[in-house]
Amino acid sequence: MIDKHLWQKPLFIFIVLAFLTGCNTLRPDPNPLLDNKALEFTSKAKSYNQHIVASKGTGWINLKAGNRTDRFKIVWATAFPNKIRITFLLSGHPIGTIIATGQKVMFISHTGEHSPYITNSDDPDLKTYIKIPVKLSELILVLLGRFPIKTFEDVYFSPKDPSLSTIILWKDWQGICQYLNVDGQGRLNSIKTTDSKGQVLYDLSIIDYKTYSTDSIASTVHLIDTQGRTMTLRITSFIINPVIKESVFRLTAKGS
Numbered sequence: 001m002i003d004k005h006l007w008q009k010p011l012f013i014f015i016v017l018a019f020l021t022g023c024n025t026l027r028p029d030p031n032p033l034l035d036n037k038a039l040e041f042t043s044k045a046k047s048y049n050q051h052i053v054a055s056k057g058t059g060w061i062n063l064k065a066g067n068r069t070d071r072f073k074i075v076w077a078t079a080f081p082n083k084i085r086i087t088f089l090l091s092g093h094p095i096g097t098i099i100a101t102g103q104k105v106m107f108i109s110h111t112g113e114h115s116p117y118i119t120n121s122d123d124p125d126l127k128t129y130i131k132i133p134v135k136l137s138e139l140i141l142v143l144l145g146r147f148p149i150k151t152f153e154d155v156y157f158s159p160k161d162p163s164l165s166t167i168i169l170w171k172d173w174q175g176i177c178q179y180l181n182v183d184g185q186g187r188l189n190s191i192k193t194t195d196s197k198g199q200v201l202y203d204l205s206i207i208d209y210k211t212y213s214t215d216s217i218a219s220t221v222h223l224i225d226t227q228g229r230t231m232t233l234r235i236t237s238f239i240i241n242p243v244i245k246e247s248v249f250r251l252t253a254k255g256s
Contacts, residue, residue, distance in 0.1 A: 041186050044186060045188045052217075052240055054077075055238060059236050061232070061234075066229075077242075080140070084100045084139075104122065130231060131231075132225055142218065150171060190205045192204075202223050206221055219238075220234045
């Protein structure tokens, strides 16, 4: 017979949750000192550049899927948490535009590849559009100079990494886990996100940081999913907290 008080024991709960979630590392025994240190690192990364609530910029994005590689220039304006207008250009000509109003998202092709269409979700998966399984909100965070770190219920250092540079995050019963890798100064190097089965959704590496005004942002990031598809984003200009008119995020059939 199961001890009815067993569920009240924190270690037992952590073990059960570790098996039910996609994290493939069993939660170690709670260690207040280390757990608080992991929480401190995570909170710092999650709140990184949180004062940046809007940005405008330009950059380059390389997409590779199988034998196909595409390289586009991008121009964007975005506002936290869910507004963006981003245009992809090839040889100076617009190829496609994504416009998010905060309630709806429109995908526009400037080449006639498809008719303009609006999603039912305010935070769609961009897998169909850029071949990488990232959410629009995650791309917005990166273009704000912030990190796509999810909310979490528990955080702890990976017992498989004695250097204490890998932190594991999981949330409730969703099964989504994130693995943060930090350097000796607590600066983020990478974010790996796994699904409820422990399969990698994507692994985002921060290749370079660059300072604009007084703020340091991840200026080059490389993302790879479980099928080997990659996205490399390089920011070339970045304006912090500009005034952006609401009309910028207005849905127009031509994206003008």
